[in-house]
Amino acid sequence: MSSSIINSMVQQLPGGVIVLNSHCKIVYVNKFICRYSELPERELLGKSFFSTFPEVPKAWFNRKIEAVLTQQTPEQISWQQRLYLLKFPRQTVQEHAQRYMAQNCTLMPLRDPNSGELHLCLWIQDVSEQVRYHAQLLFTQQQLKLHERxxxxxxxxxxxxxxxxxxxxxxxxxxxxxxxxxxxxxxxxxxxxxxxxxxxxxxxxxxxxxxxxxxxxxxxxxxxxxxxxxxxxxxxxxxxxxxxxxxxxxxxxxxxxxxxxxxxxxxxxxxxxxxxxxxxxxxxxxxxxxxxxxxxxxxxxxxxxxxxxxxxxxx
Missing domain, CATH: 3.30.70.270 (Reverse transcriptase/Diguanylate cyclase domain)
Structure with a gap:
């Protein structure tokens, strides 16, 4: 399968993909990231990840990166650990709902086959509906418990x-x-x-x-x-x-x-x-x-x- 086909597929994924080099510079983004960050690709590539997304705690995220690259194993940051990694607004917000997109984020090590340089791939999934359903379920359970007493x-x-x-x-x-x-x-x-x-x-x-x-x-x-x-x-x-x-x-x-x-x-x-x-x-x-x-x-x-x-x- 050609790289152009793979790129086309990644660009159309219903989630965000960001690739960082060893200096935490952004070297790749898909359309999802551009849409929700409201920044075109040209304003993202080559920029520092932390300056582009200042809401990400630098020291904490650097520890995550180091663990993934050292152990060469993916790690997931679920919405239950951290509601969102990147502060993306939700496109449709119901009354009393969370304003920002709830996310599951998977960190994956990638090695450049040509240079051998290690990269970090961020795969970001929008789980806002899952979180909303979970909140409704908890509320229902609480109401049932209240009803019981x-x-x-x-x-x-x-x-x-x-x-x-x-x-x-x-x-x-x-x-x-x-x-x-x-x-x-x-x-x-x-x-x-x-x-x-x-x-x-x-x-x-x-x-x-x-x-x-x-x-x-x-x-x-x-x-x-x-x-x-x-x-x-x-x-x-x-x-x-x-x-x-x-x-x-x-x-x-x-x-x-x-x-x-x-x-x-x-x-x-x-x-x-x-x-x-x-x-x-x-x-x-x-x-x-x-x-x-x-x-x-x-x-x-x-x-x-x-x-x-x-x-x-x-x-």
């Missing part, structure tokens, strides 16, 4: 994920001998509200209620929608007195806040059950204790806070 209505943790976190918090409290409190609470007579105002308005109340409670909490408190209008809260490093303070703060805020603008006179209350971690208590047992306390609060007429005690259980 998040309540779709309120955006809070769901029950399953929250219970996993409770097990971890109990282990931490056990190990470091730190206090831990758990609150279960719900909006009183919420079914009656739904029946009177509609489930759609009920969902709006749950969303507003979740947002209101979340605003009162610390960053390390773990808040979840437990079921229906019932919510759960883990308070790390919190003794009983602190848990009662949080409960009172929540009840006071609910009494003062309008959850639905279209019903400014709507008055809702909440019942709260509290349990406190004791050594060797399992997660399920701690939840059951809070449920027992919540039941006691409802039996006491609702709009109450009840603390789990062995006496309450016996009663």
């Amino acid at each position: 998040q309540d779709s209505l309120t955006g809070l943790m769901n029950r399953t994920f929250w219970q996993q976190q409770l097990t971890l918090e109990i282990a931490r409290a056990e190990r470091y001998e730190r206090p831990l409190a758990l609150l279960l609470f719900n909006i009183d007579r919420f079914k009656a509200f739904n029946d009177q105002y509609s489930h759609q308005q009920g969902d709006m109340v749950l969303q507003a209620f979740a947002k209101m409670i979340a605003a009162l909490l610390r960053d390390n408190d773990l808040f979840a929608r437990f079921a229906g209008a019932e919510f759960a809260l883990i308070l790390p490093d919190t003794p009983l007195v602190g848990a009662i303070e949080v409960a009172n703060r929540m009840k006071k805020q609910l009494a003062q806040q309008v959850l639905l603008a279209q019903h400014p006179k709507l008055h809702l209350t909440m019942s709260i059950g509290i349990s406190v971690y004791e050594t060797a208590t399992l997660a399920d047992a701690l939840i059951q204790q809070a449920e027992q306390a919540l039941y006691q609060a409802k039996c006491a007429g609702r709009d109450q806070t009840s603390v789990y005690t062995l006496a309450a259980k016996a009663g």
Whole structure:
């Protein structure tokens, strides 16, 4: 095959080809390089690679060149190592997309058959679409993970994920001998509200209620929608007195806040059950204790806070 045919083929390749001599001068480029650098061939040939493409870190790239030429083996620089080697703009850029072409770059040693001089060939592939697809895939995976642990209505943790976190918090409290409190609470007579105002308005109340409670909490408190209008809260490093303070703060805020603008006179209350971690208590047992306390609060007429005690259980 003649050299003219090979040259014609290289010129039409859907990727960039640059050949550098031993002094890092450009001795060959194909049309791809001219198009994306926006420089004609005559302004590229004979020029220093580093002055033509100043975005390439010189010391780092020289180490790459030395390794390829010394070992006489190709080396690839993937987009995951470095998003791009040459700062080529993408011809079509979608909103929020990377402005510059993502690239895989292969460095290959070439020896001139006449002079024996070693050259370096750069083969540059546009992998922007691959990178975009990869980013979309990661985003989708993240959304799926979020969906697995998040309540779709309120955006809070769901029950399953929250219970996993409770097990971890109990282990931490056990190990470091730190206090831990758990609150279960719900909006009183919420079914009656739904029946009177509609489930759609009920969902709006749950969303507003979740947002209101979340605003009162610390960053390390773990808040979840437990079921229906019932919510759960883990308070790390919190003794009983602190848990009662949080409960009172929540009840006071609910009494003062309008959850639905279209019903400014709507008055809702909440019942709260509290349990406190004791050594060797399992997660399920701690939840059951809070449920027992919540039941006691409802039996006491609702709009109450009840603390789990062995006496309450016996009663």
